[in-house]
Amino acid sequence: MPHTTTPQVLYNTPDPHAEPSELYVINGIVLETAPDPVRCWVVKEEHGYWDERDKAFKNRAPTLHPNDPSFCVSLKEIHDEVKKQVMLRVAHGFKYQFEWDPFAPNFFRKYEIQPDGTRREY
Secondary structure, eight states, X not given: OOOBOOOEEEESSSOTTSSXXXXXXXXXXXXXXXXXXXXXXXXXXXXEEEEXXXXXXXXXXXXXXXXOGXXXXXXXXXXXXXXXXXXXXHHTTOOEEEEEOTTSGGGXXXXXXXXXXXXXXX
């Protein structure tokens, strides 16, 4: 199983439980063919739809997953690269994010990511 960073899930609607909810999942992943064990991380992004009725990620398709080692960065750098990709999607309306919180009602907090990168809870 490949190593990954925490996935950042972005919706284009404030209520992703509405049918269907378009989304992007963005995270860093280790490129198994990378020749450098430190600079081995790339940004992976998948697009699809959340189906609340079936509790399933449907029509899942990779939209970004470079396989050229020249795109690899270190673990420290991948977090910045993931944030850049998140902000690209925010600029296109995918600005709503759920974050698991075991102490919150329904175990999730809802955030709207602002154009400057800050998050506002709603």
